[in-house]
Amino acid sequence: MAQHFDLEEQEQLDQLKHFWNKWGTPITGALIVVLGGFAAWNGYQYWQARQSTQAAALADAVTQAVEGRQLDRVGQALVDLKGSYAGTQQAAQAGLLAAKAYADAGQWDQAKETLTWVADKGSDNGLQSLARVRLASVLIEQKQPDAALQQLSASFPAEFTAVAADRRGDALAQQDKKTQAVAEYQKAYKAFDSQTDYRRLVEFKLNALGVQVQPQTSPTEAKL
Known part of the structure; x- marks a missing residue:
């Protein structure tokens, strides 16, 4: 019985050797890639944290x-x-x-x-x-x-639409392009919330160019 187990164990070892001779190199290579990638990721995370702290x-x-x-x-x-x-x-x-x-x-x-x-x-x-x-x-x-x-x-992202239009209006007004400046100021006025102080400043700029704006709700308020 002991001899039978010895033969069976030897057969399993031979099969394992055969398997490893055939697939050992690819498996080792794959492990190196995986473990190397894991180490690189950890290193990158450490580097980022260190950069962030020093910055x-x-x-x-x-x-x-x-x-x-x-x-x-x-x-x-x-x-x-x-x-x-x-x-x-x-x-x-x-x-x-x-x-x-x-x-x-x-x-x-x-x-x-x-x-x-x-x-x-x-x-x-x-x-x-x-x-x-x-x-x-x-x-x-x-x-x-x-x-x-x-x-x-x-x-620009949506939250910068109004202020960017106002700044364009300022630049165009500086170029004496009144019509284009008014158009940009009107875009800004419509985009700003009615409770925003900045909107009153835009209204003042429009008034200075001879344009009277009609009170209206902002796009945000219109959805309420």
């Missing part, structure tokens, strides 16, 4: 520098963010904050450069759109309506 630290440095009105430190922190963490959301947010600080200080060229970077390199569509709208405002302030309209010709 957040630099973004915090920008925030502190802005609050302390130390624009030279703002610039240095931005250089580091642009150099190593340009694709992070923290970098885009810090860029928007820095650009506002530059604009508040009347440093329009620095504001324009920073907003251009966020608009071109930002990884978040919403932050990019916000940067383009603000960049258009800076360009209008610098009496560059053509460049502003170029920025505003981009595709």
Whole structure:
């Protein structure tokens, strides 16, 4: 009986050897690929977390520098963010904050450069759109309506439709294109909620161009 089991065990071992000789290499290769991919994914996740943490630290440095009105430190922190963490959301947010600080200080060229970077390199569509709208405002302030309209010709998410139309109206008015400006202001007026202060500003601009608007509900209110 013991000999029978020995023969049966030997036969199973021979079958296993045969199977492994035939399929061992493909199986090993597949395991290497799977395990290698798993290790790479874990490594990528770790790298992303590390990038995010370091970018957040630099973004915090920008925030502190802005609050302390130390624009030279703002610039240095931005250089580091642009150099190593340009694709992070923290970098885009810090860029928007820095650009506002530059604009508040009347440093329009620095504001324009920073907003251009966020608009071109930002990884978040919403932050990019916000940067383009603000960049258009800076360009209008610098009496560059053509460049502003170029920025505003981009595709914007729905939530930016109204403010982008208002900015286009400003640029067209600066070009003395009254009819086109009125058309854009009217788009903005219709898109803004009636309770929004911004809508009253658009109404004032229309009045200044000799256009009286009729009170009406916004698209949001019409659905209620």
